[in-house]
Amino acid sequence: MKILAFLFFLAFTAVNGFLFYIAKVTAGEAITFFTLCSVISLMLFFSSEVQEFSIAGNIVKLKEVRKDAEKAIDELKASRLTMFRFLLESTKKFSGGFGSISPKDERIDDFLFLFENIESSELIKELADKIAGCADLFMKAQLRNSLSNYVINIDFQRSYTPDELTFEALKTSNIRQDNGRNEDENRKEIMEAVSHYRTLYNIFQKTKPYMS
DSSP: OHHHHHHHHHHHHHHHHHHHHTTSSOHHHHHHHHHHHHHHHHHHHTTTTOOEEEETTEEEEHHHHHHHHHHHHHHHHHHHHHHHHHHHHHTTSOOSSOOOOOSSOTTHHHHHHHHHHHHHTTOTTTTHHHHHHHHHHHHHHIIIIIGGGTBSSOOTTSOOOHHHHHHHHTOGGGBOSSSSOOHHHHHHHHHHHHHHHHHHHHHHHHHGGGOO
């Protein structure tokens, strides 16, 4: 913090001097800015010792301001966690429309969008159990609802790695011949289905360090 105060003082003083040099500020303004810079720099320098300061007769208590800010941040974080938990549960529900043959479970896109927001909010640790539950559910759904349209002899209860699943699904003996598609078309759909499975698998792995 002391180094920050010193750098702030140097930078502000340099800018203030330059503005005065090119006549963008008056001498009085330059002095005012310099005084303000000095006060702020001293506050930063002695931030661990300063308890309060006065502006125009109004006392500002730093610890109280910091305490209120931390409380507000904690409340906001708690609200976001509640919202994300609710939305994660909501992603498990089907839309209610007619199902269609597809290499991707219809719920995955909403889950991925939600996970990106959770990750950017740095809340994976707090929501690891919910995220893992959704990822596991959708991985099984990829096997049961998507891959089963193109492949036979897949164990729906097994937790495959993406490479294991690719190996099993692309065996010629496991590719369906009764779904109106030729082998090349089925292989293409299989690879897409496995790619979505891989994405979910990677998300599931990200939660492991935080699981009890």
